[in-house]
Amino acid sequence: MPLNCEIIAVGTELLLGGIANTNARDISQGLAEAGIHCYYHTTVGDNPARLRGALLAAQKRADIIITTGGLGPTYDDITKQVVCETFGIPLELHGETWARITGYFDKIGRPATENNRRQALIPKGGEVFANDWGTAPGCGFRAGDTHIFMLPGPPKECRPMFEQRLLPLLKAMSPETIVSRQLRVFGMGESSAEDKLRPLMERLINPTLAPYAKEGEVALRVTASAPSEEEALRLIAPVEEEVKALLGGVVYGTDDDSLASVTLELLRREGASLAAAESCTGGIIASRLTGVPGASEVFMGGVVAYTREMKVNVLGVPEDVMDTHGVVSQEVALAMARGVCAVTGASLGLGVTGLAGPDGDGSPVPIGIVCIALYDSRDGTQTAQTRNFGDGRERVRLMASMTALDMARRKLLG
Amino acid sequence: MPLNCEIIAVGTELLLGGIANTNARDISQGLAEAGIHCYYHTTVGDNPARLRGALLAAQKRADIIITTGGLGPTYDDITKQVVCETFGIPLELHGETWARITGYFDKIGRPATENNRRQALIPKGGEVFANDWGTAPGCGFRAGDTHIFMLPGPPKECRPMFEQRLLPLLKAMSPETIVSRQLRVFGMGESSAEDKLRPLMERLINPTLAPYAKEGEVALRVTASAPSEEEALRLIAPVEEEVKALLGGVVYGTDDDSLASVTLELLRREGASLAAAESCTGGIIASRLTGVPGASEVFMGGVVAYTREMKVNVLGVPEDVMDTHGVVSQEVALAMARGVCAVTGASLGLGVTGLAGPDGDGSPVPIGIVCIALYDSRDGTQTAQTRNFGDGRERVRLMASMTALDMARRKLLG
Numbered sequence: 001m002p003l004n005c006e007i008i009a010v011g012t013e014l015l016l017g018g019i020a021n022t023n024a025r026d027i028s029q030g031l032a033e034a035g036i037h038c039y040y041h042t043t044v045g046d047n048p049a050r051l052r053g054a055l056l057a058a059q060k061r062a063d064i065i066i067t068t069g070g071l072g073p074t075y076d077d078i079t080k081q082v083v084c085e086t087f088g089i090p091l092e093l094h095g096e097t098w099a100r101i102t103g104y105f106d107k108i109g110r111p112a113t114e115n116n117r118r119q120a121l122i123p124k125g126g127e128v129f130a131n132d133w134g135t136a137p138g139c140g141f142r143a144g145d146t147h148i149f150m151l152p153g154p155p156k157e158c159r160p161m162f163e164q165r166l167l168p169l170l171k172a173m174s175p176e177t178i179v180s181r182q183l184r185v186f187g188m189g190e191s192s193a194e195d196k197l198r199p200l201m202e203r204l205i206n207p208t209l210a211p212y213a214k215e216g217e218v219a220l221r222v223t224a225s226a227p228s229e230e231e232a233l234r235l236i237a238p239v240e241e242e243v244k245a246l247l248g249g250v251v252y253g254t255d256d257d258s259l260a261s262v263t264l265e266l267l268r269r270e271g272a273s274l275a276a277a278e279s280c281t282g283g284i285i286a287s288r289l290t291g292v293p294g295a296s297e298v299f300m301g302g303v304v305a306y307t308r309e310m311k312v313n314v315l316g317v318p319e320d321v322m323d324t325h326g327v328v329s330q331e332v333a334l335a336m337a338r339g340v341c342a343v344t345g346a347s348l349g350l351g352v353t354g355l356a357g358p359d360g361d362g363s364p365v366p367i368g369i370v371c372i373a374l375y376d377s378r379d380g381t382q383t384a385q386t387r388n389f390g391d392g393r394e395r396v397r398l399m400a401s402m403t404a405l406d407m408a409r410r411k412l413l414g
Numbered sequence: 415m416p417l418n419c420e421i422i423a424v425g426t427e428l429l430l431g432g433i434a435n436t437n438a439r440d441i442s443q444g445l446a447e448a449g450i451h452c453y454y455h456t457t458v459g460d461n462p463a464r465l466r467g468a469l470l471a472a473q474k475r476a477d478i479i480i481t482t483g484g485l486g487p488t489y490d491d492i493t494k495q496v497v498c499e500t501f502g503i504p505l506e507l508h509g510e511t512w513a514r515i516t517g518y519f520d521k522i523g524r525p526a527t528e529n530n531r532r533q534a535l536i537p538k539g540g541e542v543f544a545n546d547w548g549t550a551p552g553c554g555f556r557a558g559d560t561h562i563f564m565l566p567g568p569p570k571e572c573r574p575m576f577e578q579r580l581l582p583l584l585k586a587m588s589p590e591t592i593v594s595r596q597l598r599v600f601g602m603g604e605s606s607a608e609d610k611l612r613p614l615m616e617r618l619i620n621p622t623l624a625p626y627a628k629e630g631e632v633a634l635r636v637t638a639s640a641p642s643e644e645e646a647l648r649l650i651a652p653v654e655e656e657v658k659a660l661l662g663g664v665v666y667g668t669d670d671d672s673l674a675s676v677t678l679e680l681l682r683r684e685g686a687s688l689a690a691a692e693s694c695t696g697g698i699i700a701s702r703l704t705g706v707p708g709a710s711e712v713f714m715g716g717v718v719a720y721t722r723e724m725k726v727n728v729l730g731v732p733e734d735v736m737d738t739h740g741v742v743s744q745e746v747a748l749a750m751a752r753g754v755c756a757v758t759g760a761s762l763g764l765g766v767t768g769l770a771g772p773d774g775d776g777s778p779v780p781i782g783i784v785c786i787a788l789y790d791s792r793d794g795t796q797t798a799q800t801r802n803f804g805d806g807r808e809r810v811r812l813m814a815s816m817t818a819l820d821m822a823r824r825k826l827l828g
Contacts, residue, residue, distance in 0.1 A: 013626055015452045016594070017443030018635075022434045024457070029431030038429045039464060043438070043455035050453060057471075073605040074625060075612075107802055115605045133806060154627060212432060276718075282704025283697030286718040290696025293772050293807055301724040304690075304700040304716035306709075307758070314717070314728065314757055344724055358707050393707055 003174055004037040005064035008054050010079050011153055012045040014069075023068040023151070023158045030167045035176030035225065036064065046076040055086045059146050064170070066162075069153030071136040073115035079150055080139070084123050087143040094122040097130070097137050104135060129165040133157040138165065147173070178225045179232035183243055184257055185218040186406050187250045193218050196246050200239075207235050209243070216395075216402050217259075220251075252409060259405040260288040260295075266412035267298035267348075272378070274408060275346035276302040277315050277336035279327075280354040280370060284401040300344035305336065315339030328353050328365045330384035333373035341377040348411065349375045350404045354389075356396040367391065370400040374407045383407070416590050416639070418451040420472040424484035424493050425567055426459040437482040437565070437572045444581045449590030449639060450478065460484060465496045473560050478584070480576075483567030485550035487529040493564055494553070498537050501557040508536040511544075511551050518549060543579040547571040552579065561587075592639045593646035597657055598671055599632040600820050601664045607632050610660050614653075621649050623657070630809075630816050631673075634665075666823060673819040674702040674709075680826035681712035681762075686792070688822060689760035690716040691729050691750035693741075694768040694784060698815040714758035719750065729753030742767050742779045744798035747787035755791040762825065763789045764818045768803075770810040781805065784814040788821045797821070 007024045014021055024041045031038050039061070044050040051070075058065045070079030084091050098120035105112040119136045122128050126141030134157040140149035149166055151158045171177070185193060190211050194201070197220070201209045207224035222239050226232040244251050253262045267274055276285040286302035289295050303314050308327070311317040317335040325331040336351030354370025355361060368391060373384035387403060389396040421438045428435055438455045445452045453475070458464040465484075472479045484493030498505050512534035519526040533550045536542050540555030548571040554563035563580055565572045599607055604627045608615070611634070615623045621638035636653050640646040658665050667676045681688055690699040700716035703709050717728050722741070725731040731749040739745040750765030768784025769775060782805060787798035799821070803813040 009455075012624070014439070015442055015455065016446045016635075016637075017439045017441070018626065020434045020436045020439040021455070025428070025431045025434040027431070028429055032430050039459060039461070041423075041429065041435070041455075041457035045453060047453070054454075072627065074608045076624065104804065107804060110603065110606065113605050113609050115608065133809070156629070210432075278697075278700075280704075281701075282709070283692075283700030283716055283718065286692075286697030287695075287701050290694075290718070290720065291808065291811070295696070296720045299720060301720045301728075302697055302716075302718035303728070304697065304704070304718070306704065306713060306715045310715040310758055314715075343728055344721070394705065397705070 002035055002037050002176060003063045004039060004061070005031050005066060006040045006042065006058040006062040007038065008051070008058060008065060008067045009041070009043040010046065010051055010067055010070035011043070012076070014043050015045050022155050023153070026155070026159045027066055027068070027162055030162060031170070032223070033178050033180050034167065034171045035174045035178040036170060046070060046078055048078055048082045051078065051082045052086050055083060063145065064147045064149070066166070067148070067150045068158050071119065071138070071150060071152045073113070073119050073135070077118075080121060080123070083148060083150060087141075087148060089123045089126070089141055089143065091121040092124045093117075094120050094128055094137070097122065097128060100130065101135055129161050131157055131161060133160050140166070176225060177227065177229050177232055178223060179229055179236065180221050180223045181236050181240065182255050183220040183222065183240060183251050184253045185220060185247065185250050186216070186252055186259060186402060188218065188247065190218050193220065193247065197243065200242060200246065204239065207239050209239060216398050249410065249413075252406070258288070258292070259402055259409060261292045263405050263409045263412065264289060264292055264295055264298055266409060270412055272347040272412065273298045273300050274348045274350065275300040275340040275344040276350040276352070276404070277340035278302060278304050278352050279306060279311070279336070280356045281352050281397050281401045281404070282306065284397055285350060285352065285404055288401060288405065300346040303340055303343065311336065314343065316342065326363055326365060327361070328355055328363070328369055328371055330371045330373060330386060333371040334375060334382055334384050337373040337375035337382065341375055347376065347378050348408055349377065350408060351375070352400055352404050354396070354400055356393045356400075357391065358393060368396050370396065372400065372404045372407060374411055376411065383411075416449055416451050417477045417588055418453060418475070419445050419478035419480060420454045420456065420476040421452065422465070422468050422472060422479060422481045423455070423457040423567075424460065424465055424481055425457070428457050429459050436569050437567070440569070440573045441480055441482070441576055444576060445584070446592055446594065448581065448585045449588045449592040450584060460492055462492055462496045465492065466500050469497060469500045477559065478561045478563070480580070481562070481564045482572050485533065485552070485564060485566045487527070487533055487549070494535060494537070497562060497564060501555075501560075501562060503537045503540070503555055503557060505535040506538045507531075508534050508542055508551070511536065511542060514544070515549055543575050545571060545575060547574050554580070590639050591641065591643050591646055592637060593643055593650065594635055594637045595650050595654065596669050597634040597636065597654060597665050598667045599634060599661065599664050600630070600666055600673055600816060602632065602661065604632045607634065607661065611657065614656060614660065618653065621653050623653060630812050663824065663827070666820070672702070672706070673816055673823060675706045677819050677823045677826065678703060678706055678709055678712055680823060684826055686761040686826065687712045687714050688762045688764070689714040689754045689758040690764040690766070690818070691754035692716060692718050692766050693720060693725075693750070694770045695766045695811050695815045695818070696720065698811055699764060699766065699818055702815060702819065714760040717754055717757065725750065728757065730756065740777055740779060741775070742769055742777070742783055742785055744785045744787060744800060747785040748789060748796055748798050751787040751789035751796065755789055761790065761792050762822055763791065764822060765789070766814055766818050768810070768814055770807045770814075771805065772807060782810050784810065786814065786818045786821060788825055790825065797825075
């Protein structure tokens with residue numbers, strides 16, 4: 001019998017529409033991986049009576065209850081108190097957690113308040129999940145046949161704590177093993193990918209194959225169920241190969257890979273280095289690359305050249321190239337790419353110039369047009385492309401930065 | 415008495431973590447605007463018994479029930495059938511909707527199936543919300559004291575149908591208007607802010623005041639309920655002033671403001687301009703600023719100077735300053751800030767150098783240490799600070815970039 005779990009989110013902010021409940025999505029994905037069923041998500045506000053009601057309803061239906069939110073230091077953070085009262089478990093100060101919290105406040109030079117001390121209260125005899133991403137620890141205990149776990153509300157804390165601390169426990173509790181592998185796809189839409197994969201998707205029973213749209217890209221999830229992880233992986237391997245054969249070079253990586261991490265890895269392998277000259281992407285390419293630990297070994301740096309002066313003075317873009325072809329042109333993108341190689345000494349240079357909107361630049365260039373160039377200083381080869389990424393400043397900037405990284409990736413693959 | 419509404423999402427894909435329930439967020443925002451309370455969000459799968467249970471629970475507690483999802487043409491789309499059975503209302507074919515659906519299929523040259531016909535079934539005597547964004551119409555009816563509305567699941571259909579068709583109805587039904595205003599705080603933690611605001615928070619009934627932790631900052635939400643928007647705003651204004659008086663300069667903006675947008679606005683007002691030389695933040699400051707439309711008027715550009723060579727060659731940081739003080743030092747940050755002003759011609763320059771981790775740089779500088787400098791080329795004044803942002807590469811980078819923007823903001827405020 002598979003276990004079943006309910007997720008109860010606590011937070012008036014969710015009921016006011018301030019944020020979407022992405023924690024429920026993230027936790028549900030993990031439960032599915034662990035072979036644990038989930039039949040209900042419930043959200044209640046910071047209200048003791050309604051939280052208690054939701055807990056009692058879940059207790060009747062589920063083997064496992066996971067709450068998110070309400071572990072913060074303020075007086076409307078009620079989850080631990082209400083959960084422990086509902087299940088008759090006392091709270092006690094957890095020394096290690098309190099030391100951790102006071103240590104954190106010492107380090108940043110602010111005093112820990114009485115409120116912060118409440119965060120170190122933990123259900124007696126229960127488990128503690130240290131919080132490496134914030135201050136409120138998670139915790140859990142068993143009451144009768146029910147396992148209750150409490151995770152913090154901010155997604156940046158909830159998600160890693162769930163994945164790194166709670167999910168391994170749940171997998172150990174679950175009699176089934178479900179293993180998922182994501183194949184990451186850039187340069188093909190969800191419906192085109194599904195069109196190509198439809199016969200395979202319909203044929204497959206275990207593993208299953210399903211596409212999901214992610215920010216600017218598509219993830220294909222291959223999910224296998226088996227008595228052991230090894231067996232599940234053995235089921236997944238041939239499907240992964242078949243997908244790659246059907247889709248070709250648009251499959252750029254798996255699981256936690258990103259276009260930035262894959263590009264950096266290829267640079268390392270090739271003994272090459274990269275730099276970026278950005279106009280409309282305004283530093284996104286550089287910040288994505290430098291977001292990957294160890295980027296500095298192969299990412300030489302970047303220039304955010306928003307103004308004409310910077311393009312000329314720092315990157316050495318000739319004035320007449322801008323006058324002749326316009327600032328948004330492949331010629332300027334190429335000159336930027338060459339310039340950033342010269343300035344940084346990188347072997348590969350990216351140059352991006354375009355119009356992200358919402359306003360145009362007075363030229364006839366429509367909003368959404370971006371020119372992206374790649375220069376290889378090792379042999380002097382260069383390529384450039386012009387793309388129309390449509391409306392929406394954020395989307396244009398995102399797609400332009402991802403397309404640029406993908407150009408570098410494909411060049412490095414040869 | 416304000417009305418109260420519950421949202422029931424129907425869809426197994428939500429419980430499998432395929433997507434987040436953004437519909438509940440979008441609808442909740444509208445309910446808050448309309449002065450309608452929302453105490454519960456529930457998600458169930460495509461399962462008649464569990465949906466019926468959720469409906470019966472909601473009927474006892476709410477004046478209005480809104481369901482999302484399960485209106486599609488496939489056999490697992492069960493919402494209309496289960497809702498109508500639960501409330502004892504028959505379904506009947508809606509001629510206009512059926513004509514619309516067959517017209518659509520004629521246009522794309524495919525036959526409408528028996529399944530599609532199910533989409534044209536509507537609760538007898540109820541309302542129909544035409545779907546201009548897909549095929550399944552929404553609908554609603556009244557059963558006793560309860561109003562039930564059903565919206566389609568895909569967010570691209572649910573959101574506009576809610577906003578354009580259902581929300582106006584709800585606003586007409588609601589006796590109250592609720593207005594929220596967010597005050598944005600940087601440089602003070604959630605618990606410290608609450609410590610200072612506690613007496614005010616406890617005294618207030620309408621409006622209410624509540625703090626929320628956001629990425630690296632804190633939002634204070636002031637929410638007032640009144641018969642009209644004007645009256646609600648009149649209730650909010652003095653609370654906003656009182657909060658500002660209690661917290662001082664850490665309150666940097668309201669609602670959709672960000673540190674980047676506020677800094678850009680101050681630059682515009684002062685006739686000044688800004689540039690950024692970034693080492694450990696790797697382009698985040700530039701990408702945050704350029705994320706705001708119109709940034710190019712006052713943001714001159716940036717240099718991502720990860721390597722020693724770039725600091726020397728592009729920014730003109732003297733080699734001996736790096737050798738004497740180390741790369742992570744206020745002296746280097748200041749030299750970077752001066753250098754980026756020289757390169758870009760900006761009136762203000764930010765320089766950031768630090769160790770984001772996870773690995774150190776071989777020097778005794780601990781991970782998390784960041785030096786941030788601001789140079790004003792108009793009068794040659796300069797300031798620098800050294801901060802310890804603790805562990806976690808992403809958090810160190812985020813806090814360093816926000817602190818740098820806040821330094822510029824405070825300088826511009828004088």
